[in-house]
Amino acid sequence: MGEFSFPKSERLSKRNSIQELFNRGSSFYLYPFKVLILKNDEFANCHQVLFSVSKRNFKKAVDRNLIKRRMREAYRLNKVQLPESPKLQMAYIYTPKEILDFHTIQEKLKESIKRLHQYAEKS
RNA sequence: CGUGCAGGUUGUCUUAUCGCCCUGUUGGUAAACACCAGGGAGGAAAGUCCGGGCAACUUCAGGAAUCGUACCCCGAGAAUACCGGGGGGUCUGAUCGUAAUCAUCAGAUACAGAAAGUGCCACAGAAAUAAGUAGCCCCAACGUGUUGGGGUGAUAGUGAAAAGGCGGGGUAAGAGCCCACCGUGCCAGGGGUAACCCUCGGCAGCCAGGCAAACCUUACGAGUUGAAAGAUCAAAUAGGUCUCGCCCCUGUAACAACGGAUUACCCUGAUAAUUGUCGCAAGACAGGCGGGAUGGGUAGAUCGAUUGAUCCUUGGCGAUUAUGCCGGGGCAAGAUAAAUGGUAAGAAUCCUGACGGUAACCGGCAGGAUACAGAACCCGGCUUACAGACCUGCACAUUUU
Numbered sequence: 001m002g003e004f005s006f007p008k009s010e011r012l013s014k015r016n017s018i019q020e021l022f023n024r025g026s027s028f029y030l031y032p033f034k035v036l037i038l039k040n041d042e043f044a045n046c047h048q049v050l051f052s053v054s055k056r057n058f059k060k061a062v063d064r065n066l067i068k069r070r071m072r073e074a075y076r077l078n079k080v081q082l083p084e085s086p087k088l089q090m091a092y093i094y095t096p097k098e099i100l101d102f103h104t105i106q107e108k109l110k111e112s113i114k115r116l117h118q119y120a121e122k123s
Numbered sequence: 124c125g126u127g128c129a130g131g132u133u134g135u136c137u138u139a140u141c142g143c144c145c146u147g148u149u150g151g152u153a154a155a156c157a158c159c160a161g162g163g164a165g166g167a168a169a170g171u172c173c174g175g176g177c178a179a180c181u182u183c184a185g186g187a188a189u190c191g192u193a194c195c196c197c198g199a200g201a202a203u204a205c206c207g208g209g210g211g212g213u214c215u216g217a218u219c220g221u222a223a224u225c226a227u228c229a230g231a232u233a234c235a236g237a238a239a240g241u242g243c244c245a246c247a248g249a250a251a252u253a254a255g256u257a258g259c260c261c262c263a264a265c266g267u268g269u270u271g272g273g274g275u276g277a278u279a280g281u282g283a284a285a286a287g288g289c290g291g292g293g294u295a296a297g298a299g300c301c302c303a304c305c306g307u308g309c310c311a312g313g314g315g316u317a318a319c320c321c322u323c324g325g326c327a328g329c330c331a332g333g334c335a336a337a338c339c340u341u342a343c344g345a346g347u348u349g350a351a352a353g354a355u356c357a358a359a360u361a362g363g364u365c366u367c368g369c370c371c372c373u374g375u376a377a378c379a380a381c382g383g384a385u386u387a388c389c390c391u392g393a394u395a396a397u398u399g400u401c402g403c404a405a406g407a408c409a410g411g412c413g414g415g416a417u418g419g420g421u422a423g424a425u426c427g428a429u430u431g432a433u434c435c436u437u438g439g440c441g442a443u444u445a446u447g448c449c450g451g452g453g454c455a456a457g458a459u460a461a462a463u464g465g466u467a468a469g470a471a472u473c474c475u476g477a478c479g480g481u482a483a484c485c486g487g488c489a490g491g492a493u494a495c496a497g498a499a500c501c502c503g504g505c506u507u508a509c510a511g512a513c514c515u516g517c518a519c520a521u522u523u524u
Contacts, residue, residue: 004141009155013460016422050460061169061497065464073465076142102465 006076012050012089021089026119030112032096032105037119040087047082049075049090057097067094074106081113083120090116 012018025038040048051071053064071092082088092112 006142008143011460014423018460052460062495065497069464073142076465 004076006072006079010046010048010079012048012091017048017089018050018091021091025089025091028115029095030108030115032094032100032108033112034093034095035112035115036091036093037116038089040089047079047088047090049092051075051092051094053094057095058099063099067099070100070102070105071109074102074109078106078110078113081110083117086120088116088120 012021021036021038025036027034027036029035051068053067055064058064058067071094075092092109
């Protein structure tokens with residue numbers, strides 16, 4: 001498996017784990033994202049992530065899809081820099097009301113990964 | 124040739140690189156995974172405004188209420204929806220021409236009933252669903268131009284609308300009061316599949332505007348919900364239910380009756396004892412132990428779910444047209460916290476700018492733009508959004524003939 005791949009197992013899709021992440025996860029805000037984090041359970045062998053764009057800010061499905069695709073692509077290309085352990089569950093929530101281009105999204109996501117390192121060291 | 128409006132068709136392409144979803148082959152016990160091959164958004168996928176399929180619930184039939192639909196024929200269709208073709212009525216405009224219709228062409232049409240009933244209709248006007256304001260005419264009285272009574276819808280005035288129009292007869296003046304013509308309604312005859320149309324046919328003296336997208340009447344139709352529908356899924360544990368066996372070590376419940384105690388009495392409750400429900404026992408009920416069967420919900424997964432109410436493509440034959448019939452080939456997204464993409468470079472088309480040559484125009488350069496919009500069970504229709512290109516029609520302007 002290539003290091004840039006992004007199979008379904010690395011995505012957060014279980015209803016219960018999403019609920020748990022939103023209820024118990026710690027969070028920080030780094031423009032343009034709000035990030036929720038929670039340690040994955042011990043048996044997990046990879047990080048899991050989900051991306052969210054509010055329907056309130058973007059009424060058209062085309063725009064929401066575009067932003068989610070750019071975020072997913074930026075995560076896919078930079079997830080190598082994530083800490084090895086512990087495995088995390090993350091939610092990236094896109095907050096601004098305008099559509100940002102891919103390169104700014106990528107730079108900001110790299111910054112957020114540094115914050116994730118701090119979180120991993122503390123715990 | 125330019126600009127604008129309306130309708131229709133179309134809905135940019137290539138390469139590199141890193142990825143995603145589905146299907147298939149191979150490897151792998153199998154899963155995970157790996158390699159290879161193939162496929163992967165729209166004309167509106169949108170709005171969810173109609174109509175279905177499908178599913179669950181309900182379900183004997185009828186009525187009422189509520190909601191919806193409303194000229195005719197044909198085609199298509201599952202359909203009384205919707206769409207298309209043709210036709211009829213009504214209205215509007217243009218053309219020829221006229222006293223005026225008619226005729227031809229174009230456009231619009233939510234086009235059942237206003238003669239079943241109720242209601243509403245500004246302003247003006249005496250009066251608006253019903254009439255005497257002015258005027259005209261007749262009679263009576265006297266003060267001889269006034270008053271009173273009566274007739275009159277022909278004249279004037281008002282209005283969108285004032286008792287069908289016009290001419291003649293008639294009359295005190297008038298009036299379909301009578302007559303001819305025209306109009307209207309009904310009947311008859313004829314034409315047309317029908318809506319409807321025609322008649323130098325008969326009858327009626329005319330029943331009095333508009334609004335039904337006001338109530339209403341007539342005819343026809345409609346159960347409710349919505350794929351978050353709905354169906355299925357192994358093993359184990361606890362508990363429940365059913366059933367079989369054992370234990371009698373434990374208790375006699377429940378119901379009814381009677382007696383006693385307490386209390387002034389009743390109701391109610393408590394305690395103790397006795398008898399009965401079959402009676403000799405067993406059985407019955409409760410409890411305990413063991414075996415068997417059944418087994419709800421949540422989460423998750425699978426199906427529903429992608430081959431259709433002939434969908435796509437292609438050939439032939441038919442119909443004035445809408446479109447039909449026969450044959451060949453094909454299967455072409457199937458996600459589910461939701462794939463179908465991100466990035467970079469280039470091409471194409473269009474716009475803007477200055478520059479070079481120039482009769483129109485051409486050439487390279489720089490910058491910008493490439494819309495609306497993302498399947499969510501499926502299908503038919505409607506509505507709305509839309510850069511640029513192409514086609515058709517209309518309007519305006521310029522040039523040439």
